[in-house]
Amino acid sequence: MAGRTLYDKIWETHTVERLSTGQDQIFIGLHLIHEITTAPAFDMLREKGFDIAFPERTFATVDHIVPTDMRSRPFLDSQAEELLKALEKNITQFGIEFYGLDSHRQGIVHVIGPQLGLTQPGMTLACGDSHTSTHAAFGALAFGIGTSQVRDVLATQSLAMDKLKVRRINVSGRLPEGVYAKDVILSIIRKLGVGGGRGFVYEYGGSVIEKMDMEERMTVCNMSIEGGALVGYINPDSTTCDYLSGREFVPKGEEFKRAVAYWKSVASDADARYDDVVNIEGSAIEPTVTWGINPGQAVGISEKLPYPEKLSDPEGAKRAYEHMGWQPGSPILGTPIDVAFVGSCTNSRLSDLRAAANIAKGRRVHPSIRALVVPGSTEIKALAEKEGLHQVFTDAGFEWREAGCSMCLGMNPDKLKGREICASSSNRNFIGRQGSPGGRTLLMSPAMVVASAINGKIADVREFA
Amino acid sequence: MSTVTKIIQVTGTVIPVRGNDIDTDRILPARYLKEVTFSRMGEYPFFDERFDQEGKAKHHPFNDPRYKDASLLFVNKNFGCGSSREHAPQALFRYGIHALVGESFAAIFAGNCVMMGIPTVTVSFNKMEELMKLAESSPKTVYTVDLETSTLSYDGKQIRFDLPASSWNALVTGAWDSMSMLRANLGKVKGIASRLPYMTGFRD
Numbered sequence: 258m259a260g261r262t263l264y265d266k267i268w269e270t271h272t273v274e275r276l277s278t279g280q281d282q283i284f285i286g287l288h289l290i291h292e293i294t295t296a297p298a299f300d301m302l303r304e305k306g307f308d309i310a311f312p313e314r315t316f317a318t319v320d321h322i323v324p325t326d327m328r329s330r331p332f333l334d335s336q337a338e339e340l341l342k343a344l345e346k347n348i349t350q351f352g353i354e355f356y357g358l359d360s361h362r363q364g365i366v367h368v369i370g371p372q373l374g375l376t377q378p379g380m381t382l383a384c385g386d387s388h389t390s391t392h393a394a395f396g397a398l399a400f401g402i403g404t405s406q407v408r409d410v411l412a413t414q415s416l417a418m419d420k421l422k423v424r425r426i427n428v429s430g431r432l433p434e435g436v437y438a439k440d441v442i443l444s445i446i447r448k449l450g451v452g453g454g455r456g457f458v459y460e461y462g463g464s465v466i467e468k469m470d471m472e473e474r475m476t477v478c479n480m481s482i483e484g485g486a487l488v489g490y491i492n493p494d495s496t497t498c499d500y501l502s503g504r505e506f507v508p509k510g511e512e513f514k515r516a517v518a519y520w521k522s523v524a525s526d527a528d529a530r531y532d533d534v535v536n537i538e539g540s541a542i543e544p545t546v547t548w549g550i551n552p553g554q555a556v557g558i559s560e561k562l563p564y565p566e567k568l569s570d571p572e573g574a575k576r577a578y579e580h581m582g583w584q585p586g587s588p589i590l591g592t593p594i595d596v597a598f599v600g601s602c603t604n605s606r607l608s609d610l611r612a613a614a615n616i617a618k619g620r621r622v623h624p625s626i627r628a629l630v631v632p633g634s635t636e637i638k639a640l641a642e643k644e645g646l647h648q649v650f651t652d653a654g655f656e657w658r659e660a661g662c663s664m665c666l667g668m669n670p671d672k673l674k675g676r677e678i679c680a681s682s683s684n685r686n687f688i689g690r691q692g693s694p695g696g697r698t699l700l701m702s703p704a705m706v707v708a709s710a711i712n713g714k715i716a717d718v719r720e721f722a
Numbered sequence: 723m724s725t726v727t728k729i730i731q732v733t734g735t736v737i738p739v740r741g742n743d744i745d746t747d748r749i750l751p752a753r754y755l756k757e758v759t760f761s762r763m764g765e766y767p768f769f770d771e772r773f774d775q776e777g778k779a780k781h782h783p784f785n786d787p788r789y790k791d792a793s794l795l796f797v798n799k800n801f802g803c804g805s806s807r808e809h810a811p812q813a814l815f816r817y818g819i820h821a822l823v824g825e826s827f828a829a830i831f832a833g834n835c836v837m838m839g840i841p842t843v844t845v846s847f848n849k850m851e852e853l854m855k856l857a858e859s860s861p862k863t864v865y866t867v868d869l870e871t872s873t874l875s876y877d878g879k880q881i882r883f884d885l886p887a888s889s890w891n892a893l894v895t896g897a898w899d900s901m902s903m904l905r906a907n908l909g910k911v912k913g914i915a916s917r918l919p920y921m922t923g924f925r926d
């Protein structure tokens with residue numbers, strides 16, 4: 258009999274029952290919530306008079322609507338204030354642990370879960386946010402859900418789910434200098450398409466992935482959803498266990514040893530059967546930048562912008578060119594930018610900030626550029642300041658902000674204006690995503706964002722060594 | 723005893739919205755997620771594509787009077803990709819869209835739809851192209867999505883569509899409103915929890 262994947266194993270240990278619909282009822286080990294997408298779920302519970310099945314397995318924070326310059330309450334935006342008040346009311350009424358603006362544990366939900374050690378291998382984890390796939394970097398089955406599913410998790414600590422197929426993605430070889438985890442995932446999405454993962458769970462592996470630290474792995478898994486895969490996981494190994502050791506919610510002593518044994522046991526068997534296998538050569542990956550309006554519309558920094566007729570979706574490419582206002586055949590290198598953003602749940606962790614500071618050190622942001630660095634959590638902010646990274650950034654002309662989602666999406670005061678072009682370390686370049694319907698987003702690694710901020714136009718970070 | 727609503731048929735005219743990979747940020751811009759309830763979402767579908775900064779209506783199928791009062795939506799590939807926001811299908815539903823026909827749907831979006839009782843059925847690229855053309859040239863055509871027979875019928879024609887078996891079951895048996903069904907097994911859920919090492923603190 259062929260071996261089993263991590264997905265098979267977790268599915269099996271978490272199946273409550275086969276439902277009449279043919280789906281499986283899957284136990285959810287950890288539930289994370291934030292101020293968006295949850296209020297109607299609590300209302301639905303109240304309507305039915307249900308309580309929360311496992312209140313101790315839901316943790317809440319606030320991230321999307323947080324102003325990152327001045328966080329005093331009430332917020333200037335009365336809608337944002339009301340939304341946070343609704344969350345505060347709900348967590349109080351239902352007895353849920355909450356890391357609010359006054360907590361040192363506050364931060365982007367996908368940053369703080371791993372940081373606190375809440376996220377662990379072998380568990381199922383759900384959150385009303387598509388980038389929940391980030392947590393799968395630990396070998397967890399972690400996925401985003403809608404509001405009605407948030408309601409189901411609150412009321413039953415379980416979900417009705419269909420089992421998916423598993424695609425193994427091997428990234429072999431070594432990454433060249435100046436090429437980061439972000440470039441790896443952008444290349445994967447470019448190759449397989451933004452809808453390529455539909456119906457699949459991704460398992461990332463191969464020497465490039467194995468060599469990555471946990472923060473790099475989180476960057477890769479974060480964007481699984483951009484490739485259309487609900488979950489993209491990495492098998493737990495000693496890198497995973499070392500990262501978790503000593504964190505607040507991770508067991509200590511004898512319990513930790515047992516945990517490590519359990520975590521390693523959930524990894525896919527060496528002879529596991531996959532429904533599909535894709536191989537990617539790491540040494541062929543370049544610093545990668547998106548040029549269009551979905552994360553699959555990307556090119557290597559030395560390439561020219563593609564001709565629509567050469568792509569699988571010419572109509573989509575034409576629409577992208579219409580919005581972005583550039584021409585096929587021209588280089589992406591040298592495209593002028595207006596804004597530079599380092600942050601988001603993809604790239605706002607300490608190692609991202611270090612990589613960004615490395616390029617920023619001793620240099621100056623181009624005078625025409627608005628540039629900001631937004632740490633992913635209050636703790637990361639403190640750690641970065643201890644190392645003096647904030648000094649490097651402010652000396653270079655970056656604004657140094659409080660933790661939150663910031664310019665990743667237009668729900669807080671950090672927004673693009675008009676037709677501004679933004680070099681961004683976030684994960685979505687959708688039309689309007691950064692808060693202006695005419696705004697333009699180019700996704701890239703934090704180091705590339707900084708290099709571009711300094712040049713005032715899209716730069717090649719390899720020239721900044 | 724909760725009431726069970728079976729979704730068997732959706733009948734009506736259609737709005738065709740062409741384009742692959744239409745993401746949920748386009749379907750419902752993020753700023754509307756700041757509302758505490760879903761109640762006004764029906765005012766916002768495709769808002770930034772329908773109106774310019776001054777609030778002037780732009781050219782968009784949702785603004786086209788020929789498609790007024792439609793209850794079906796035709797789309798292309800990977801519709802609803804991106805953010806998990808249920809506000810997107812809520813906006814469509816509250817606008818009046820009760821079924822979607824497309825080439826394919828993104829996973830979270832399709833899941834959200836089923837949980838709201840909205841069928842998202844798929845047909846081939848070629849069929850979709852025909853349907854789009856017909857919808858655009860003859861907007862009065864009435865279509866019926868019939869789950870019992872898995873067919874879309876219009877103008878005396880019938881074509882078969884696909885829908886994942888579990889979604890089909892959930893809709894036609896009324897189990898799409900899953901909370902009560904899941905809640906009935908709460909005892910078993912607790913049993914699973916007591917057997918998972920991470921739920922018991924990895925104690926011996």
Ligand code: SF4
Nearest residue numbers: 388601602662665666
């Ligand atoms: S940083 Fe962006 S993608 Fe991540 S949770 Fe916040 S809004 Fe979503």
